[in-house]
Amino acid sequence: MDFTHTDTRRMLADTIERYLRDKYPLAPRVEAGNAAPGFQPAHYEGLAELGVIAALFPEDQGGFGGEGFDIAVVFEELGKRLVNEPALDNALVPGPILAAAGKMDAVEEIIAGSARYALAAEEPQAFYDLTEVETKAVKSGDGYALSGTKSVVKYASGCAGFIVSARTDAGISLFLVAPDAIELREYNTVDGGQACEITLDGAPGEMLVEDGASALDAASGRAIVALSAEALGIMATIREMTIDYLRQRKQFGVPIGKFQALQHRMAEMLLEIEQARSAVINAAAALEKPQPERDRVLAATKYSIGRIGRLVAEESIQMHGGIGMTWEFDLGHFAKRLILIDHEWGDQDFHLARFINASRAA
Amino acid sequence: MDLNFTPEEQDFRTEVRNWLADNLPEDLATKTRNDAPLTKDDMVRWQVILNDKGWLTYGWPTEFGGAGWGPVKQFIFEDEMARACAPRILPFGLKMLAPVLMKFGSKEQQDHYLPRMCDGTDWWCQGYSEPGAGSDLASLKTAAVRSGDHYVVNGQKTWTTLGQYADWIFCLVRTSKEGKPQEGISFLLIDMKSPGIEVRPIRTIDGGHEVNEVFFTDVKVPAENLVGEENKGWTYAKYLLTHERTNIAGVGKSNQELDRLKALARSQKRGGKPLSEDPLFAARMARVEIDLMNMEITNLRVLAEAEAGGVPGPESSMLKILGTEIEQELTDLTRRALGRSATALTPEVDEPGYNGPHVAPEGFNNATGVYFNHRKTTIYGGSNEIQKNIITKMITGL
Ligand SMILES: Cc1cc2nc3c(=O)[nH]c(=O)nc-3n(C[C@H](O)[C@H](O)[C@H](O)COP(=O)(O)OP(=O)(O)OC[C@H]3O[C@@H](n4cnc5c(N)ncnc54)[C@H](O)[C@@H]3O)c2cc1C
Numbered sequence: 111m112d113f114t115h116t117d118t119r120r121m122l123a124d125t126i127e128r129y130l131r132d133k134y135p136l137a138p139r140v141e142a143g144n145a146a147p148g149f150q151p152a153h154y155e156g157l158a159e160l161g162v163i164a165a166l167f168p169e170d171q172g173g174f175g176g177e178g179f180d181i182a183v184v185f186e187e188l189g190k191r192l193v194n195e196p197a198l199d200n201a202l203v204p205g206p207i208l209a210a211a212g213k214m215d216a217v218e219e220i221i222a223g224s225a226r227y228a229l230a231a232e233e234p235q236a237f238y239d240l241t242e243v244e245t246k247a248v249k250s251g252d253g254y255a256l257s258g259t260k261s262v263v264k265y266a267s268g269c270a271g272f273i274v275s276a277r278t279d280a281g282i283s284l285f286l287v288a289p290d291a292i293e294l295r296e297y298n299t300v301d302g303g304q305a306c307e308i309t310l311d312g313a314p315g316e317m318l319v320e321d322g323a324s325a326l327d328a329a330s331g332r333a334i335v336a337l338s339a340e341a342l343g344i345m346a347t348i349r350e351m352t353i354d355y356l357r358q359r360k361q362f363g364v365p366i367g368k369f370q371a372l373q374h375r376m377a378e379m380l381l382e383i384e385q386a387r388s389a390v391i392n393a394a395a396a397l398e399k400p401q402p403e404r405d406r407v408l409a410a411t412k413y414s415i416g417r418i419g420r421l422v423a424e425e426s427i428q429m430h431g432g433i434g435m436t437w438e439f440d441l442g443h444f445a446k447r448l449i450l451i452d453h454e455w456g457d458q459d460f461h462l463a464r465f466i467n468a469s470r471a472a
Numbered sequence: 473m474d475l476n477f478t479p480e481e482q483d484f485r486t487e488v489r490n491w492l493a494d495n496l497p498e499d500l501a502t503k504t505r506n507d508a509p510l511t512k513d514d515m516v517r518w519q520v521i522l523n524d525k526g527w528l529t530y531g532w533p534t535e536f537g538g539a540g541w542g543p544v545k546q547f548i549f550e551d552e553m554a555r556a557c558a559p560r561i562l563p564f565g566l567k568m569l570a571p572v573l574m575k576f577g578s579k580e581q582q583d584h585y586l587p588r589m590c591d592g593t594d595w596w597c598q599g600y601s602e603p604g605a606g607s608d609l610a611s612l613k614t615a616a617v618r619s620g621d622h623y624v625v626n627g628q629k630t631w632t633t634l635g636q637y638a639d640w641i642f643c644l645v646r647t648s649k650e651g652k653p654q655e656g657i658s659f660l661l662i663d664m665k666s667p668g669i670e671v672r673p674i675r676t677i678d679g680g681h682e683v684n685e686v687f688f689t690d691v692k693v694p695a696e697n698l699v700g701e702e703n704k705g706w707t708y709a710k711y712l713l714t715h716e717r718t719n720i721a722g723v724g725k726s727n728q729e730l731d732r733l734k735a736l737a738r739s740q741k742r743g744g745k746p747l748s749e750d751p752l753f754a755a756r757m758a759r760v761e762i763d764l765m766n767m768e769i770t771n772l773r774v775l776a777e778a779e780a781g782g783v784p785g786p787e788s789s790m791l792k793i794l795g796t797e798i799e800q801e802l803t804d805l806t807r808r809a810l811g812r813s814a815t816a817l818t819p820e821v822d823e824p825g826y827n828g829p830h831v832a833p834e835g836f837n838n839a840t841g842v843y844f845n846h847r848k849t850t851i852y853g854g855s856n857e858i859q860k861n862i863i864t865k866m867i868t869g870l
């Protein structure tokens with residue numbers, strides 16, 4: 111057994127780490143996250159230039175990675191610095207769908223960081239289940255006309271195109287819709303980022319993938335690995351901040367880390383973070399595994415990240431006392447993203463239920 | 473044993489309920505129910521209505537113009553207020569400072585300050601904590617030096633809740649460096665308009681502004697603003713903390729939040745069925761409901777003892793821990809019950825003139841903000857860790 115990353119992946123991690131350490135302080139990120147478009151385009155392009163996006167795609171799609179561990183390495187680094195550039199929403203998720211449909215020009219642009227696409231799959235009534243689709247696609251001339259609403263589509267403004275799930279007589283398919291055919295209503299998100307509500311009213315769409323459910327399932331697997339790795343990176347940073355604080359902050363004449371009540375809680379946090387790391391490794395390795403093992407592991411991982419993420423966010427704020435409650439102090443922003451990760455691509459209950467179902471099938 | 477309230481107490485509950493139904497302004501109830509921020513005007517408006525009825529000073533003895541109710545009646549009143557979604561009455565003046573003035577203040581102080589608290593003339597805030605003195609409050613450094621007929625105050629307070637609105641602040645200040653740190657502390661009333669005071673906002677993680685830093689530079693405070701004796705402030709502060717703690721668990725508020733959560737879970741759908749029927753979510757709701765049920769009885773046991781003349785000791789620490797944990801769990805479940813829509817940051821939805829998107833169901837636009845904001849409840853008022861230290865010390869002597 112070998113739990114070390116390949117040299118290439120280690121180099122990639124180092125490169126990202128260096129870039130972010132030198133050029134990506136938290137304050138501008140927080141500010142950008144609370145205005146339009148919710149991120150810093152210059153940094154998104156900068157990361158693409160470093161090869162960060164290319165690492166998310168296999169060679170035959172123009173990248174140099176694309177495996178579970180490539181995704182995990184990239185997103186763990188992004189998580190450590192609380193990066194909210196849309197590498198997941200505008201590249202990792204839409205890219206392979208466009209590739210499967212033969213849209214290689216679009217994939218090339220995505221990898222270069224010169225164009226962004228968004229998946230619009232979740233509907234207001236869906237509650238994380240992307241097969242809950244009411245949006246309809248009816249044949250119209252050469253293409254289709256789409257009508258319905260999509261909710262919480264992240265980083266949608268400025269996208270070159272939208273991949274929209276819609277129901278046809280045959281089932282759920284994915285369509286490419288041009289931005290000017292869509293009405294966007296933008297807002298910021300609690301963790302600092304942007305999303306929008308989308309209304310489609312007979313919007314012209316081009317069929318991309320007929321079997322939309324399988325494509326969404328594949329996308330969800332990649333997204334879970336990425337989000338879980340991001341959460342792990344965030345936890346690693348929170349862990350360092352909290353240990354530092356326990357050492358520095360003095361009350362009753364001693365560093366608060368001397369109180370056993372806090373020592374044991376810190377110890378519990380540390381061991382749970384190790385469990386989270388194992389869950390991420392497991393998921394990254396399981397991405398290409400056959401069903402139902404793949405589903406079981408992915409569900410187990412997202413569940414674990416949800417549960418442990420909450421523990422780490424809440425305990426770290428508590429151990430910081432009042433200072434942990436403030437906007438000016440970095441910790442709270444990390445905690446918010448960690449909690450919100452549970453609200454993306456299925457929360458811990460959603461995945462616990464999936465795990466139970468997949469285990470029945472195994 | 474008889475777990476029921478007496479017929480007289482039940483009549484009283486009905487009276488309060490009916491009165492609230494007729495007198496609580498709808499807009500204030502809606503804001504409170506939706507956890508929308510209340511303005512100073514909102515809070516003062518409600519306080520004046522209660523005062524006119526004679527129910528604002530419900531915890532005060534009659535000799536000071538209070539209603540003179542015992543612990544059980546007070547509990548019933550607060551329970552009904554919470555269930556009706558009445559704005560919470562700010563504790564700083566009426567529940568914290570007032571008992572201290574009644575017990576330790578001069579006649580002049582009582583006559584001057586107590587009526588002004590009731591009619592809304594003076595808004596009080598609490599100046600205890602400092603950057604270096606949180607859980608270890610006795611290590612506070614803000615210094616008050618006597619000079620003729622006044623004190624000169626220098627230092628900094630922090631986490632001052634709603635200090636941006638305050639006319640007055642009651643402070644713990646250091647008047648002596650001799651002996652144990654607890655022994656050199658005094659209790660001082662300071663006019664916020666005094667030259668040399670600067671209030672700076674602290675923004676909390678949810679983006680809100682409810683706490684502040686307060687800086688004192690050579691602030692002159694008349695010596696008659698000292699409460700009680702010099703260097704005895706710690707005794708008064710401790711008295712303040714043990715007072716009015718019988719309803720610290722917030723049973724009424726949590727019951728109201730639970731009802732609201734249940735209604736939300738019935739209207740949200742997961743897998744085509746109401747979320748309230750989802751076994752995992754239903755189990756989460758059931759657990760907190762059971763905890764709350766047990767806590768209600770625990771609270772009533774403490775009340776019965778207080779009614780019989782007992783002074784709550786470690787019990788108030790227990791109720792604080794239980795109450796805040798349940799409250800936090802409820803805010804967590806409410807956030808979860810919103811699914812993906814909990815991620816939207818659109819607290820302004822409830823404001824007039826809003827024309828942006830509605831992502832979360834009505835009344836739940838700031839649920840995630842509320843969840844994060846409620847992290848404070850296990851930190852302030854003596855953190856839960858400190859409460860546990862108190863419990864072990866007082867009960868086990870360890
Ligand atoms: C929203 C908010 C409003 C507030 N409003 C007011 C106000 O109006 N007026 C006012 O004066 N103060 C106010 N406070 C301050 C509050 O009382 C303090 O934050 C609290 O006492 C904790 O102090 P601290 O923040 O310095 O944390 P610290 O004391 O630094 O504690 C940090 C952590 O260490 C733990 N810890 C400390 N000592 C021990 C120990 N001996 N054993 C085990 N664990 C320990 C704590 O529990 C906490 O988890 C407010 C705070 C908040 C967050």
